[in-house]
Amino acid sequence: MIVKLLSGDMPRSKLLSAILLAILICLAFAPFIFPGVRSLDTAARICVFILLVASYDLMLGYGGIVSFAHTMFFGMGAYGVALACTYMERGFGALIVGAGAGALLAAVVAFLIGLFSLRVRAIFFAMITLAVASAVAVLVSQLSGLTGGEDGLNYKIPRELTPAFKFGSEFLGVKLNGKLLNYYVVFFGAFLLFLLLLRIVNSPFGRVLQAIRENDFRAEAVGYRVINYRTAATCISAAVAALAGALYAIWLRYVGPDTALSFEIMVDILLMVVIGGMGTMYGAVIGAVLFVVAQNYLQELMSVASAAVEGIPLLPDLLSADRWLLWLGLLFVLSVYFFPSGVVGRLRQGK
Amino acid sequence: MSAAPKHAPTMAKASVMERLGPWLPMLLVPVIMVLGLLAIPSTSSWLTLTVSGLAMGMMIFIMASGMTLVFGLMDVINFGHGVFISVGAFVGVSVLLVLSGMTGAPSLMLNLLAILLAIIAAAIATGALGWAFERVIVKPVYGAHLKQILVTMGGLIVVEQLIVVLWGPEEIYILRPESLQGAVTFAGAALEKYRLVAVAVGLALFLGMRYVLRSTKIGLIVRAGVENGEMVEALGYRLRLVFVGVFVAGSALAGLGGVMWGLYQEVITAHMGQQMMILIFIVVIIGGLGSVEGCFIGALLVGLLQNYIAFIEPKAALISNIALMVAILMWRPQGMIPVVKAK
Numbered sequence: 001m002i003v004k005l006l007s008g009d010m011p012r013s014k015l016l017s018a019i020l021l022a023i024l025i026c027l028a029f030a031p032f033i034f035p036g037v038r039s040l041d042t043a044a045r046i047c048v049f050i051l052l053v054a055s056y057d058l059m060l061g062y063g064g065i066v067s068f069a070h071t072m073f074f075g076m077g078a079y080g081v082a083l084a085c086t087y088m089e090r091g092f093g094a095l096i097v098g099a100g101a102g103a104l105l106a107a108v109v110a111f112l113i114g115l116f117s118l119r120v121r122a123i124f125f126a127m128i129t130l131a132v133a134s135a136v137a138v139l140v141s142q143l144s145g146l147t148g149g150e151d152g153l154n155y156k157i158p159r160e161l162t163p164a165f166k167f168g169s170e171f172l173g174v175k176l177n178g179k180l181l182n183y184y185v186v187f188f189g190a191f192l193l194f195l196l197l198l199r200i201v202n203s204p205f206g207r208v209l210q211a212i213r214e215n216d217f218r219a220e221a222v223g224y225r226v227i228n229y230r231t232a233a234t235c236i237s238a239a240v241a242a243l244a245g246a247l248y249a250i251w252l253r254y255v256g257p258d259t260a261l262s263f264e265i266m267v268d269i270l271l272m273v274v275i276g277g278m279g280t281m282y283g284a285v286i287g288a289v290l291f292v293v294a295q296n297y298l299q300e301l302m303s304v305a306s307a308a309v310e311g312i313p314l315l316p317d318l319l320s321a322d323r324w325l326l327w328l329g330l331l332f333v334l335s336v337y338f339f340p341s342g343v344v345g346r347l348r349q350g351k
Numbered sequence: 352m353s354a355a356p357k358h359a360p361t362m363a364k365a366s367v368m369e370r371l372g373p374w375l376p377m378l379l380v381p382v383i384m385v386l387g388l389l390a391i392p393s394t395s396s397w398l399t400l401t402v403s404g405l406a407m408g409m410m411i412f413i414m415a416s417g418m419t420l421v422f423g424l425m426d427v428i429n430f431g432h433g434v435f436i437s438v439g440a441f442v443g444v445s446v447l448l449v450l451s452g453m454t455g456a457p458s459l460m461l462n463l464l465a466i467l468l469a470i471i472a473a474a475i476a477t478g479a480l481g482w483a484f485e486r487v488i489v490k491p492v493y494g495a496h497l498k499q500i501l502v503t504m505g506g507l508i509v510v511e512q513l514i515v516v517l518w519g520p521e522e523i524y525i526l527r528p529e530s531l532q533g534a535v536t537f538a539g540a541a542l543e544k545y546r547l548v549a550v551a552v553g554l555a556l557f558l559g560m561r562y563v564l565r566s567t568k569i570g571l572i573v574r575a576g577v578e579n580g581e582m583v584e585a586l587g588y589r590l591r592l593v594f595v596g597v598f599v600a601g602s603a604l605a606g607l608g609g610v611m612w613g614l615y616q617e618v619i620t621a622h623m624g625q626q627m628m629i630l631i632f633i634v635v636i637i638g639g640l641g642s643v644e645g646c647f648i649g650a651l652l653v654g655l656l657q658n659y660i661a662f663i664e665p666k667a668a669l670i671s672n673i674a675l676m677v678a679i680l681m682w683r684p685q686g687m688i689p690v691v692k693a694k
Contacts, residue, residue, distance in 0.1 A: 127636055131673060263625075329512060337491060
């Protein structure tokens with residue numbers, strides 16, 4: 001059963017299996033194991049980012065295509081839900097319409113970009129996505145009448161998913177309210193879509209993608225239309241990213257350029273993919289968990305370290321909590337050089 | 352046995368379109384200018400916009416030229432190119448702030464000298480940084496585009512953060528030197544003095560670069576290297592050294608452009624290079640990766656179009672660049688002046 005569920009792509013390392021299982025259990029029972037608003041928030045963020053990073057890995061790790069527009073697709077899903085909830089009647093219909101429209105739009109835009117750039121050379125894709133994504137980000141902040149501009153949008157999601165809705169008193173010390181349901185919507189949404197991605201990369205389609213990544217000229221010679229496969233991978237990846245954005249929008253009940261469109265998120269995704277391991281879906285899980293936990297707790301550690309070296313010139317500035325991106329950037333460069341297969345690749349080798 | 356194919360050479364003169372073909376992109380710049388003249392009601396504002404468009408285009412060209420040559424020569428795509436712009440701007444502006452006695456004086460000579468010193472300092476700093484960047488970041492990943500994109504992006508993040516560590520997270524405001532503030536009036540149009548200087552500097556650099564590439568031995572080697580690197584190496588030239596030289600020169604040019612851009616905007620931030628990268632990519636793509644002339648024309652097109660559209664419909668300015676890119680790629684998928692490659 002498990003083999004079938006994972007589409008035959010087992011972790012292939014005892015340590016890796018144990019870590020993945022621990023992550024799964026922690027996320028599945030997060031409201032009960034880690035009570036508290038902040039930790040539940042972290043857990044939901046991890047779920048969303050696992051999905052987002054996995055969808056990016058489909059493009060980067062399996063397809064060998066670098067895109068800088070993944071936050072744009074993410075944002076399309078998030079803004080889709082936000083706009084649907086703002087302008088439609090409050091209810092689950094709005095969520096479904098918003099998420100569906102966002103995913104569809106993302107797939108269409110990805111198709112168009114792919115058509116223009118992948119046709120010529122894959123390297124154009126990276127540049128063009130960067131240009132388009134920044135144009136969209138500017139557009140969203142300019143169209144403030146529709147999108148709320150820099151302030152973003154606050155909206156109402158169905159009452160069943162808000163803390164105001166109660167369906168029982170307490171269970172294992174956790175209040176049974178809509179927030180709990182909301183978390184499980186996010187968790188199961190991310191879980192099912194992740195399994196779907198796992199299915200896709202282990203299908204014949206995924207194998208062809210890997211062949212193209214290794215040697216596109218040869219794949220073409222063997223008889224696969226490289227551009228069709230690459231474009232399809234881009235579209236699927238964009239649609240899943242939009243759905244991840246929709247889940248995030250449902251969880252946060254707010255979208256704004258900072259949470260859904262900023263270039264920082266794109267950099268975060270890149271770091272997660274590379275640190276976790278490109279070309280394996282499990283890398284996305286490890287990368288996202290490591291990164292989100294580090295993001296939440298490393299900054300505190302760094303401010304402690306910065307205070308400890310007070311008085312020495314330059315060092316406190318280097319270690320200040322705002323400079324954590326510097327260290328992650330260094331880690332990123334080093335891991336591309338020395339561990340291109342990331343944490344997962346290391347664990348699999350070490351067995 | 353089949354008959355030999357019929358041999359029918361054409362003796363006719365090439366048609367006008369055929370002879371015009373390679374030069375068509377050059378005509379685009381005047382075409383856009385004329386279209387702008389038709390779309391903008393007042394001639395004096397058209398003149399102002401044209402000069403600022405040209406100034407912007409020249410500065411973009413200075414920043415983008417290094418990147419396109421580096422790609423053409425060694426097939427290296429440097430996503431961290433923008434960081435040289437930021438570093439150049441910060442070094443140059445720091446020098447200008449130190450020389451505030453010279454920039455504040457109302458003498459044109461002293462002002463230009465201060466800017467020259469700032470530009471030289473910025474070019475030296477970014478050239479040195481470029482050399483280190485090539486050594487540490489780019490060299491280990493030759494031939495692997497995917498890794499190049501990722502690693503140079505990582506380098507961009509790290510250097511950008513280092514700028515913040517050294518200069519602080521606040522943006523720095525800078526006033527242009529005394530005698531370059533304000534505008535001159537010509538035919539009823541107000542032309543900012545600094546923009547005229549920028550056009551002059553850009554044009555001089557383009558002509559200088561063209562001269563080096565077309566009329567010197569090193570330029571010959573670089574151009575031959577872009578066309579067919581292996582052949583040049585087989586002839587006994589160490590292309591690697593040439594490449595490092597081009598990389599350093601390109602980085603220094605980006606730093607120079609950064610100073611000029613910082614003075615144009617009168618404010619500099621650590622992110623400015625990253626923001627400029629978007630325009631640079633558009634320019635490099637529509638020009639044709641590896642082509643300096645294409646890059647020049649592309650930069651002028653982007654600068655002019657952005658200024659015209661910003662005047663006619665401000666919200667469409669950034670979208671107009673994307674539209675331009677799409678239109679040009681539909682017309683010539685490899686960019687306006689495709690570089691012939693044996694690679």
